[in-house]
Amino acid sequence: MGFLKKIYENRIWEIAEPAIQSEGLELVCVECIQMKSRWVVRLYIDRDGGVTIDDCALISNHVGDLLDVNDVPPEAYTLEISSPGLDRPLVKDKDFIRFLGRRVIIQTEYKIDGVRNFKGLLKDYRIGESGKKTIILDLSGKIFTVPMEAVVKANLEGLLDHR
Missing domain, CATH: 3.30.300.70 (RimP-like superfamily, N-terminal)
Incomplete structure (x- = not known):
């Protein structure tokens, strides 16, 4: 299926x-x-x-x-x-670039440094010379480098600002 x-x-x-x-x-x-x-x-x-x-x-x-x-x-x-809503899916390169500095939720196909479900700050999105794409995440001060090919699902964290 x-x-x-x-x-x-x-x-x-x-x-x-x-x-x-x-x-x-x-x-x-x-x-x-x-x-x-x-x-x-x-x-x-x-x-x-x-x-x-x-x-x-x-x-x-x-x-x-x-x-x-x-x-x-x-x-x-x-x-x-x-509309994509507050928890908008991140699919294209430009989505990741547009939402740098925002909180995201990312699920990977396999564990990276012991983690499969990431919830943190989108610090950077890199496209290397070979075309390899990586996401840099900050999870409460711990930095993770996630290869794009491992990503199963990526969304903005749907937070409401109640100021």
Whole structure:
């Protein structure tokens, strides 16, 4: 199921991103989740200043038509469009660069220095000459270097400022 999920997510990204960009929006993340008899396709969109319900409705109609025409996914599906929220997923290089200095939650495929689930400050994001990407995290004063290829999931920590 994981292989099919990845194929659908990649194909949906290819189909949806140009349509979303044409409306002045950014495609942040695509998630496909298989339920009992149907798929749930979630698209997270954003723009400077945030997105509105009208933006979500417009993208839902436009992208829904494109997915139907392209028969992706070929099974029954429910399309959900929303803003990325406070716990925004970090997917692209520019996401990590944009949110330097913010608190993040990162889950890795394997343990790094004994840790798989990191919750701390995003100190740096490096792209080496070879193209190797690394995330530098500060967890209460302890610095971790996490190779990007080990990352399974990365999100901003959804903190509300109650000042």
